[in-house]
Amino acid sequence: MINKALCLDPTDNVGVALTDLKIGDTFDLNGYKGNIISEVAAKHKFALKEFDSGEEVFMYGTIVGETTKPIQVGEAITLDNIKHKIREFQDEGATYNWNKPNIENIKGKTFLGYQRSDGQVGTANYWLVLPMVFCENTNVKLLQDAFEKALGFAVINPYENQVRNLVAAYQNEKFTESLAEPKIDTNSKVFENIDGIRFLTHDGGCGGTRGDSDTLCALLAGYLNHPNVAGATILSLGCQHAQVAILQDRLNNIQKGAQKPLVICEQQTEGTTDQLLQKAVNETFKGLIEANKIERTPAPISKLVIGLECGGSDGFSGISANPTLGRVSDLVVASGGSAILSEFPELCGAEQPIIDRCVNPTVAEKFIRLMDEYANAAERVGSGFDMNPSPGNIKDGLLTDAIKSCGAAKKGGTAPVSDVLDYTEYVKVPGLNLLCTPGNDVESTTGLAGSGANIILFSTGLGTPTGNPVCPVIKVATNDKLTARMPDIIDFNTGGIISGAESIESCGEKLLDLIIEVASGRIKTKAEQKKNYDFIPWKRGVSL
Template identity: 85%
Template structure:
């Protein structure tokens, strides 16, 4: 029999509908028994007891809201009868003891990666082309068009003929060719061991604050230092705030061992655009020849750095996909690898359980300091973490930020928190790390890659095409309906957990197998196939 509802923790006083519940249906959960007295849509919550105004709503074993009206046993929980509330949190208390998962079966498991001189291992081998300032975006695109077509990385737009058909009809001519297949390469690949050239553009580097440009330089340094990057071409105008010297200083602080090759071209020094582009092409091609000498070799699980992200979340995220990501995080960390959990606005309400897991007072104090500063910055502009849930989140059962956050925190599994990283800080401590980023999907994934994640796991309940230029992004669905509706963007489905056909553990093992295939270059993610190479630097303003 398929379960129609569940309770997430023995202390919870609301249930979660796994399927649509109609008036009159009987439920028995967590010692509570009663009838549904108002229709409850799948993913939404209902009362397991009678509530008076001002009582706490408990999910995941913690406070996620407060009643604003009396609520009866079996009544649907909505924004009309609850509001956001979180429990108070304090500094680190007792030492956390972690019950590690058994990873003996993973001791000999490897992926085929690119081993770098600094000890990092890439899951891909890219050359990076980036601008120091938005003035160079057009020149980056000129280089992209030239290199991708000549080196066999360009793809034919599958929708071009759709437009041609419309043009032909408008001109009273006949054009009936159809191209509905996925995008295909328009040429043969020249460099066998290079997975692509990635071209970044952005709107920063000048015109904002010096802090913004310094942060941008630190982020770009993280991308150049990324294990999936063999070298980089840097286009500079010359007069902008984001100077190449600042970038090089940031790079010097995080690089270990041999420095990666850099091609630096400054337009105000070179003169004409033609001189700039021709120099960039000539020297970049030489760099590609060297980068092609890297080959994939077997590498242990301990060399994986898993970025943990969610977007387009729903009421099942904290039940299926996010706990599965948490299982992966625990398996990789227990094997000596690393995981990075981002999105600080989506840890609001989950602070104390995270603080309890911090490896030291220093780590917990840094987490609290960054969370407090972020929350105050939001409040100073008339916003707040409580405004984080999007209309789509709310429609699909994530009514308060605390409900959303406690489910989002499940991506971090149960491992101790080894370190806390501010935005653009590069990973330095193996284990589970927290990274201060916004909840904004692209700003957050941009930050994860900039801090060294070589695979990103992205859970979604509503669907999103988000990807990253230098780091494979595996999209993990929370439910079967999403997987069926948007199969072109979903890589993995955890819907079997909702139906009861699978467990978090079995889903985790299947997902780890997929990670190995992607990290070895044998399977491309849907985001990579569609060239969803999203890159948006965070300006440290308020972005939830």
Template identity: 80%
Template sequence: MINKALCLDPADNVGVALTDLKPGDSYALNGAKGQIISEVSSKHKFALEDLSVGEDILMYGTIVGETTQEIKAGEAVTLANIKHKIRDFKESGATYEWSSLDVKRWSDKTFMGYERADGQVGTANYWLVMPMVFCENTNVKLLQDAFEKALGFAVDNPYENQVRNLVAAYQQEKFTESVSAPLQDTNSKVFENIDGVRFLTHEGGCGGTRRDSDTLCALLAGYINHPNVAGATILSLGCQNAQVSILKESLSKIQKGASKPVIVCDQQEEGTTKVLLEKAVKETFAGLVEANKIPRTPAPLSKLVIGLECGGSDGFSGISANPTLGQVSDMVISLGGAAILSEFPELCGAEQTLIDRCKTPEISDKFIRLMDEYARAAENVGSGFDMNPSPGNIKDGLLTDAIKSCGAAKKGGTAPVSDVLDYTEYIKEKGLNLLCTPGNDVESTTGLAGSGANVILFSTGLGTPTGNPVCPVIKVSTNDKLAARMPDIIDFNTGGIISGEETIESAGDKLLELIVDVASGRVKTKAEQKKNYDFIPWKRGVSL
């Protein structure tokens, strides 16, 4: 029998509808029995007891809202009768006890990765081409067209054929339907051990503030230092705020061991565009020849650094996909690896739980400081974390930021917090790391890769095509309907947890198997197949 509703914690005073509930439907949750008295859509919440005005709404065992009207037991919880609220948080000084998971069956498991001189292991082997300033974006795109076609990394665009058919039909004064062909390689790869050349463009590097440029340089340095990157070609105009010297200084702070090859092509030094790009092509090709000498070799799962992300979340995110990501995070950490939980606006309401899990007072103090600074910055421009949920989130049951955040925090599992990283800080510690990024999907995944994640797990309830240029992004669906409706973007489905056909533990095992296959290059993610190489640097403004 399929459960129709669920209570997430013994302390909760609301239940979650797992299917559409109608007046007269009965429920028995958390010791409370009764009948639904108003329609409650799947993924939405309903009161388990009579609630008066000003009472706290409890989910996940913590405060996620406050009533603005009386709510009867069995009545739907909506934006008309609750508002955002979180409990106060502070340094607790509590000692957090955690036992690592039993991962014996995984202890001898390996993935086929690219070992770097600094001890990191890549799940792919890329060469980067990127600009120091937006003035060089056009030149980067010229190089992209040349390299991808010549090296066998280009793919046919089925929509080009569709447009050509429409043009022909128009010229013949007769329109016809055209069928799109699947994406396929236009020619075979030239370099066996290179997974691609990645071309980044951005809108920064000059104008703005010096802080913007320094932050951009630190982010680009993280991408060069990334385990999935063998080397990089940098296009610089020469006069921009984001100077190559700042980039090299940022890189020197995080590099360990032998430095990677970095080719710098400065347009104002080289003169003509032709001279600039011919130099870039020649030296980049020579770099690719050397990078191709690095083969995949077996690496322990302790070399995995899992980025934890969510986007297009729904009311099932905190029940199925996010706890599964948390299970995998705990498994990888138990194996000696690392995980990075991002999106600080989506930790609003879960702060105290994370503070209590910090290994040292210094780590919790840094987390509190970064959260407070971010929250104040949002308030100073007339916004706030309470404005984070999108219309899609709200429609699918995430009414307040605290409801959304307490579900989002489940991605971080239960392991102690080993470190807190500000934006662009590179990972230093094994275990669970908290990374200050916006809730914006692409800005956050961009930051996760820049801090060293070599695989990103991305949960979604509504669907999103987001990917990353240097880090594989595995999309994890929260529900069966999404997985069936958007199979071209979903890599893994946790909908069986909602139906009761799957447990979080069994889903975690299957997801880790997929991670090993992706990290070994045996499986390409849907984002990789569709070339969703999204890259948006955060300028440290207010982005929720």
């Protein structure tokens, strides 16, 4: 029998509809019994008790809202009858005892990765081409077109033929080539041990504040230090705020092994554009020859650094996909690896349980400080964390930021919080790390890779094509309908948890198996197949 609704915690006073509930449907949850008195769409919530105006609404065992009017038993919870509210938080000096998951089934499991001299292990082997300033974006794209076509990394665009057919019809001619699915022409691939050349562009480096350009340099240094990057070509104009010297200083602060090969080309020094790009091509090709000499070798799970992200979330995110990511996070951490939980605006309301899991007061105090600074900055411009849920989130049951956040926090599992990282800080210790990023999906995934994640798990209930240039992004669906509707972007489905066919534990173990396949280069993620290489640096403004 399929459950129609559930209660997430013994202290909760609202239930969650797992399927559309009709007037007259009965429920028996958490000691509360009654009838549904208004239609409740799947993913949305309904009252288990009678509420007066001003009462606190509990989900996930914590405060997620406050009623704005009386609510009857079995009535749908909507923005018309509740508003955002969270529990006050502070460092209470709690002692946290972690009940580690049993990892006997995964002991000895390995993935085939690229061993770096600093002890990091790459899940891919890329050469990176990046600009120090937006003035060089056009030159980066010229290099991209040249290298991808010549080295077998180009993707055939299936829509070109569609446009040609339309042009032919418009000109009363006939174009007969069939439309084809996008594919990589691997017949001309030159370097067997290079997974790709990745080309970044951005709109920063000059014209903004010096703080923005310094932050950009720190972010780019994280990408150069990334275990999936073998070396890089850097294009600089010369006069911009984001100087190569600043980038090199930031890189020196975090790199531990042998220096990676860097090809630095400065246009105002080289002369003409042709001279600049000819040097870039020649020196990059030499770097590729060296990068191709490294091969994949077995590495333990402890070398995984899992980035934890969500986007296009729905009312099932905190029930199926996010807890599955949390299970994987716990398995990796228990095996000696690392996980990084991002998106601070989506931890609003979940602060106290996170604080209670911090390994020491210093870590807890840093988390509180960064959360307060971010929240205060948002309020100063009239946009508090309570404005985080998007129209799509709200439509699919995430009515308040606290409801969204408490479900989002499930991605972090149950492990102790080993460290808290500010934006662009590189991961230093194993275990669960918190990373201050905005709620914006691409800004956050960009930050996760810049802090050293070598695999990103991305849960979604509504669907999103987001990927990253240097880090494989595995898209995890919360429900069966999304997986069936958008199979071209979904890598893994946790909808069986909603139907009752699977458990969080079984989904977590299966997802870990997929991670090993992706990390070993045997499976390419859907985002990589479609070349969704999204890169947006955060300028430390208010981005929810």
